[in-house]
Amino acid sequence: MEIFLVRALQLMLALSILVLIHEFGHFLFAKIFKVKVDKFYLFFDWKFSLFKWKPKNSDTEFGIGWIPLGGYCKIAGMIDESMDKEQMQKPAEPWEYRSKPAWQRLFIIIGGVMFNLILAILIYAMVLFTWGDSHTDLHSMKNGFVFNETAKNIGFRNGDMIVKMDGANVHKLYHDKVRATNVFREICNASKVTVMRDGKEVVITIPDSLGLLNMNKPKIFMHERILPVIDSVEANSAAYMAGVTKGDKIITLDGKDIDSWTDFRNIIADLKKEGKQTFDITVMRDSLVNLTATVDTSFILGVMPAMNDYPEIHNDYGFFASFPAGVLFGLDVLRGYVSDFQYVFTSDGAKSVGMFGSIGSLFPATWDWHEFWLMTAFLSIILAFMNILPVPALDGGHALFLVAEIVTGKQPSDKFLERAQMVGMLILLGLFVLATYNDLMKFIF
Numbered sequence: 001m002e003i004f005l006v007r008a009l010q011l012m013l014a015l016s017i018l019v020l021i022h023e024f025g026h027f028l029f030a031k032i033f034k035v036k037v038d039k040f041y042l043f044f045d046w047k048f049s050l051f052k053w054k055p056k057n058s059d060t061e062f063g064i065g066w067i068p069l070g071g072y073c074k075i076a077g078m079i080d081e082s083m084d085k086e087q088m089q090k091p092a093e094p095w096e097y098r099s100k101p102a103w104q105r106l107f108i109i110i111g112g113v114m115f116n117l118i119l120a121i122l123i124y125a126m127v128l129f130t131w132g133d134s135h136t137d138l139h140s141m142k143n144g145f146v147f148n149e150t151a152k153n154i155g156f157r158n159g160d161m162i163v164k165m166d167g168a169n170v171h172k173l174y175h176d177k178v179r180a181t182n183v184f185r186e187i188c189n190a191s192k193v194t195v196m197r198d199g200k201e202v203v204i205t206i207p208d209s210l211g212l213l214n215m216n217k218p219k220i221f222m223h224e225r226i227l228p229v230i231d232s233v234e235a236n237s238a239a240y241m242a243g244v245t246k247g248d249k250i251i252t253l254d255g256k257d258i259d260s261w262t263d264f265r266n267i268i269a270d271l272k273k274e275g276k277q278t279f280d281i282t283v284m285r286d287s288l289v290n291l292t293a294t295v296d297t298s299f300i301l302g303v304m305p306a307m308n309d310y311p312e313i314h315n316d317y318g319f320f321a322s323f324p325a326g327v328l329f330g331l332d333v334l335r336g337y338v339s340d341f342q343y344v345f346t347s348d349g350a351k352s353v354g355m356f357g358s359i360g361s362l363f364p365a366t367w368d369w370h371e372f373w374l375m376t377a378f379l380s381i382i383l384a385f386m387n388i389l390p391v392p393a394l395d396g397g398h399a400l401f402l403v404a405e406i407v408t409g410k411q412p413s414d415k416f417l418e419r420a421q422m423v424g425m426l427i428l429l430g431l432f433v434l435a436t437y438n439d440l441m442k443f444i445f
Helices: 001-034 102-131 149-154 182-189 238-242 261-274 320-345 345-354 356-360 368-385 395-410 414-444
Strands: 037-053 062-076 133-137 145-147 161-165 172-174 192-197 200-205 222-224 230-233 251-254 280-283 288-294 302-303 312-315
Touching: 001 037, 001 062, 001 102, 001 356, 001 368, 102 320, 102 368, 102 395, 161 182, 161 345, 172 182, 182 320, 238 288, 251 261, 251 345, 395 414
Parallel strands: none
Antiparallel strands: 037 062, 133 172, 133 312, 145 222, 161 192, 192 200, 230 302, 251 280, 280 288
């Protein structure tokens, strides 16, 4: 329950920031071009609001609604989600959106997207300024990786160390959650991946059919290989009673070969399923030693592995240097998300569409400001990209019509815009239902 609350609070705070910044982008450009803004709300206020305030000599009512599904900026003379047909039937006023030139209306429309992108870049810049940036050099990962069956069918082998993609050296394995998947994306986009295996370079051809979604099935495509060398043994544990000591390298467990700590965990899981509580362990000290262990019903052996001690490469940024670095960070994340968006139109991609449950799970289980801001910036980029899609009811749909108006010199009729808005809202409602259904299925199963 505590983990749920921590993630829920992070999600609510992040979305509140993103919605306010997005709507402020619309609000600011509306004010710049002297367009009246009737309402500026965080969350939706159907029937009533939790809070509202209208400053003296202001046309705008500011407030907080009770439905936490976003927010809105109601701009006078614009066909939007409010579907205020009564206002649109009156003669156009000079302070209305519809009375302004198309280029001004375009800036008002894309203002939200612009501000979300700016916010993401500023967050990344300040994250780099505050915490710096860390990664591990792939060439230093001498123990290589453990691969799933999909990777092995392509030609990868446990222990392979990735050194090149399409002939170019690759180095960075990022530690942050946002860019940790970059290496998977790079493998998908590469034609050939070069690995170091037994001291020799081996070139693996990547099939065009490998995609970011199917590469991680049934398990993650690859993860760091940790050797089955014991770092510590818990006192009075099953391993301690069996005679396992620090520095032992596990060779076999229940007669099965052990190459990595992943093998160890998998075999323990199999033994638990079988209910086999006594099994043999072969370890290497100065020579092979055969031991027998007996575990209780928890199937905890009581050992911890010696973790890889790869050097961490850390970069610190000064205040001014953090801004161009933040731009590059944001562009890197945006390129990755745009590249991944193609999978939404596949059956597996449709199943991956999620709502608050899926988004909330992206946040850490404990409050971590570094991860919180990285995830908030990531969601800001997603919000910007999704909003600029040319779908009616989204900013991108409005922008598309405005660009067409600028090119042709003809403004679409209010009836056409009303119908387009309705179609767009139905599409968004369908996506909302799909995302909520997927979240419920994940929760149930």
